[in-house]
Each structure stands twice: as C-alpha cells, then as structure tokens.
Amino acid sequence: MSIKETVLKQLESIVHQFRNVEEQMADPSVIADTKRYNGLAKQYRELEPIIAAHKEYHSANDDLTEYESLLAGKNEDPELLEMAREALPETKEAVEKAFFDLQRLLLPKDPLDGKNVILEIRAGTGGDEAGLFAAEMFRAYQRFSEANGWKMTVSSVNESGIGGFKEVSAVVEGTDVFSQLKYESGTHRVQRVPKTESQGRVHTSAITVAILAEAEDVGIEVKETDLKVDTYRSSGAGGQHVNTTDSAVRLTHLPTGVVVQCQDERSQIKNKEKALKALRAHLYDLKLREQQEQIAADRKNMVGSGDRSEKIRTYNFPQGRVTDHRIKVTLYQLDDFMNGGMKEMIEACRTNFEARRINEAFGEQD
Numbered sequence: 001m002s003i004k005e006t007v008l009k010q011l012e013s014i015v016h017q018f019r020n021v022e023e024q025m026a027d028p029s030v031i032a033d034t035k036r037y038n039g040l041a042k043q044y045r046e047l048e049p050i051i052a053a054h055k056e057y058h059s060a061n062d063d064l065t066e067y068e069s070l071l072a073g074k075n076e077d078p079e080l081l082e083m084a085r086e087a088l089p090e091t092k093e094a095v096e097k098a099f100f101d102l103q104r105l106l107l108p109k110d111p112l113d114g115k116n117v118i119l120e121i122r123a124g125t126g127g128d129e130a131g132l133f134a135a136e137m138f139r140a141y142q143r144f145s146e147a148n149g150w151k152m153t154v155s156s157v158n159e160s161g162i163g164g165f166k167e168v169s170a171v172v173e174g175t176d177v178f179s180q181l182k183y184e185s186g187t188h189r190v191q192r193v194p195k196t197e198s199q200g201r202v203h204t205s206a207i208t209v210a211i212l213a214e215a216e217d218v219g220i221e222v223k224e225t226d227l228k229v230d231t232y233r234s235s236g237a238g239g240q241h242v243n244t245t246d247s248a249v250r251l252t253h254l255p256t257g258v259v260v261q262c263q264d265e266r267s268q269i270k271n272k273e274k275a276l277k278a279l280r281a282h283l284y285d286l287k288l289r290e291q292q293e294q295i296a297a298d299r300k301n302m303v304g305s306g307d308r309s310e311k312i313r314t315y316n317f318p319q320g321r322v323t324d325h326r327i328k329v330t331l332y333q334l335d336d337f338m339n340g341g342m343k344e345m346i347e348a349c350r351t352n353f354e355a356r357r358i359n360e361a362f363g364e365q366d
Contacts, residue, residue: 003362007103011054014106018047050105057098064091103358112288113179118212118281119152122167123160124187126205129194131164133315134207136338137188138168141181143340150174155262155274169260169278171214178213183349185211185312192317202318206311212281213288220280220287228252229272234263251275258282327352 021043024030030037067084121138123130145152151173158166172181189206231246248263249271260282262275314323315334322337322345323330329348333341 003103004099006362007099007106010106011050011102014047014050015054018044018051021047050102053098053102053105057095057102060091060094060098063087064095067091100355100358103362104354107354107357107361110179110182112182112213114176115178116171116173116214117178117181118155118169118210118214118278119172119181120167120169120210120212121165122208122210123165124206124208126190126203128160128162128164129190129203130205130207131160131166132162132195133188133190133205134165134168135163137207137209138165138170140338140340140342141172141184144342145172145174145340147340147343148174148180150177154264155278156260156264169262171274171277178211180346180350181211182213183346183353184209187311188313188315189311190315190317192315212278212285214277214281214284220283222253222276222280222283226254228254231268247271249275251279253279253283256283256286258286324349 021040025037025040025044030040067088070080070084071088119138119141121134121141123134126133142152153171153173155169155171157168160166187206187208189204191202191204193200194203228251230250230252232248232250233246234248247266247268248261249268250259250261251272252259258279260275260278262271262278264274265271312324312326314325315321315337316323317334319332320334321330321332322334324345327349329345329352331337331345333344337345
C-alpha cells in the first residue's frame with residue numbers, strides 16, 4: 001500500500017468520526033448533558049484542523065485533475081490551455097504541501113510540545129570568544145522570545161571577565177515554546193575574527209545549547225533526603241557588593257549527580273524554588289532519554305537520542321551565513337538571525353524533522 005493510500009484510508013475513518021461527533025453535538029439530549037457535550041466539543045476541536053486540511057487537499061487535487069484533463073484532452077481553446085499550463089506547476093506544489101500538512105496532522109502529538117522550557121547555554125571550546133558568543137546567542141533567544149510574546153526569566157548566570165557568559169540558564173514561558181525550540185539543542189559553532197585578534201585571523205569556537213522541557217511538580221518527585229543544599233553569596237553585577245547574605249542556592253541531586261544553581265533572586269527561598277524547577281527539568285530530561293534509548297538505541301537524530309555532543313550549526317561571520325548541518329540548510333541572514341530573526345531556520349528544522357517522522361510513520365508498505 002502506498003503512502004497516499006495509507007493516509008487517505010486513515011482519513012476516511014477520521015471524517016466518519018468527525019461527522020458522528022457533529023451529529024451528537026446537535027442532539028438536544030447531549031446538549032443538556034454538559035459533561036458529555038464538553039467531551040464531544042474537545043474531540044471536535046482536535047479533529048477540526050484535520051478535516052480542514054483534508055478539504056484543502058481535495059480542493060487542490062480537484063484543480064490539478066481539471067488542469068491535467070484539459071491539457072490531455074482535445075480542447076483547442078488556446079487561452080484556456082495556456083492558463084492550464086501556467087497554473088499546473090503551482091497547483092502541483094499546492095497538492096504536495098496540502099498532503100504534507102495532512103500527514104503532519106495525523107502524526108501522534110509530542111506531549112512535550114506545549115510545555116515551557118529551561119534554556120541553558122554554556123561556553124565550550126574557544127576561551128573568552130566562546131563566552132562572548134554564548135552571551136550573544138542568549139540575547140538572540142531573548143529577542144526571539146520577545147517576538148513570540150514569550151516571557152524569559154533568568155535563573156542563573158556565570159559571567160566571564162569581558163562581558164561573556166561561562167554559562168546562563170533561563171525559564172522561557174509561553175505558547176508552544178518547546179515545540180519551536182526543541183531542535184536547538186546541541187553544539188553551536190562560531191567562525192569569526194575575535195575582538196582580541198590583532199592579525200585578523202578567523203577563529204573557531206563553540207557553545208552548547210540545551211532545551212529542557214519544564215517538568216510539572218507531579219511529573220518528577222524530588223525527595224529532600226536526595227538533595228545536598230549549598231548556599232553562598234551571589235556573584236557578578238549587583239552581587240556581592242549589594243547582597244551581603246547567602247541567598248544563592250546550589251542543589252545537588254545525590255542519586256544522579258545533577259547540579260543546578262540559582263542566584264537571580266535576593267531571597268534564598270525563591271532561589272531554591274527556581275533551582276528545584278530547573279532540577280526537575282533535568283531529571284525529566286534524563287528520564288525521557290532513558291526511555292528513548294530503550295525504544296530506539298540506534299536512532300542518531302537529536303530528538304531520538306538526546307545527543308548534544310554533535311555540531312548542529314555553524315555561524316560564519318565573515319560570510320554572513322548560518323548553516324544547519326542536520327538539515328543542510330544555509331541562510332545568508334546572520335545579522336538578522338543574531339537579532340532574533342531565527343524563525344525561518346527554526347521552521348526549516350521543524351519541517352525537516354517532521355518529514356522524517358512522516359516517512360517513519362507512513363513509509364511505503366507492501
């Protein structure tokens with residue numbers, strides 16, 4: 001059975017289910033039963049985008065059939081034939097896009113997509129230059145968050161001496177944050193002439209970005225007996241010169257060795273709350289990776305393995321380009337990207353990885 005036959009067969013069942021839900025929602029006895037009606041309304045909302053995409057696909061496919069029929073037939077109207085020839089490539093593209101959208105909607109939803117995230121950026125190889133780039137990437141994600149109406153709250157920052165970050169952690173809250181940022185995890189490489197380079201040579205440095213789904217309290221249990229709690233004075237701007245109490249908190253999860261810290265708040269209690277939130281996210285991520293490795297140990301893409309050691313992207317400043325090596329996409333819009341204009345790259349990553357999932361789910365069958 002072909003991919004198209006598999007998808008369309010699945011859609012027949014969904015269309016039948018949608019019509020059944022519509023009929024039940026119009027039944028006065030169902031309307032009077034609030035609980036039952038709300039349950040059906042939820043199903044309706046979930047199925048509605050699939051039905052709309054189904055209609056879009058059939059509309060585009062009907063247009064394509066009409067144009068192909070005109071060109072293959074005996075119609076001698078030159079204007080009509082010219083119109084069909086001009087419309088054919090665009091219509092074929094519309095059919096392919098509509099079919100891709102249908103397949104994407106039929107994929108099982110990632111339960112993490114609607115979650116907020118813990119964003120962590122760390123300087124890697126490259127010394128001070130890596131720290132400077134870590135700070136610049138953090139600001140790029142800040143601007144992207146602002147453009148999306150998300151709220152970003154810094155949890156912890158360890159600054160280097162020249163304005164860079166050794167590491168920085170923040171909570172990003174908003175609509176579908178994880179679904180947009182989840183493919184950013186990995187090693188990001190920068191190629192440029194550092195400010196401290198007197199001879200104009202291009203250096204290569206690297207940072208790591210981690211996107212962790214924020215775990216809800218009920219999802220991960222953290223026992224006080226499993227924690228080592230250290231307090232210390234905040235450092236950096238506005239730190240020890242202003243805060244003379246041990247308000248910063250470092251938590252060590254003894255069973256796993258995971259360490260998190262928070263020094264953003266003046267209150268030790270608030271810092272501990274933020275640190276616990278970050279710790280749960282780390283433990284949640286560990287739990288997910290263990291499950292994923294058991295299910296598909298040989299999957300090498302970032303989503304499947306959680307592997308953050310591979311270089312995923314290069315930022316080449318002399319050439320003004322950013323390249324994602326996983327999807328083989330290069331954009332010559334580096335200045336815009338570093339100012340938060342990363343939507344095109346993020347969408348390209350989402351589309352590419354979703355296409356891989358589609359291929360796995362709807363691959364050619366006998």
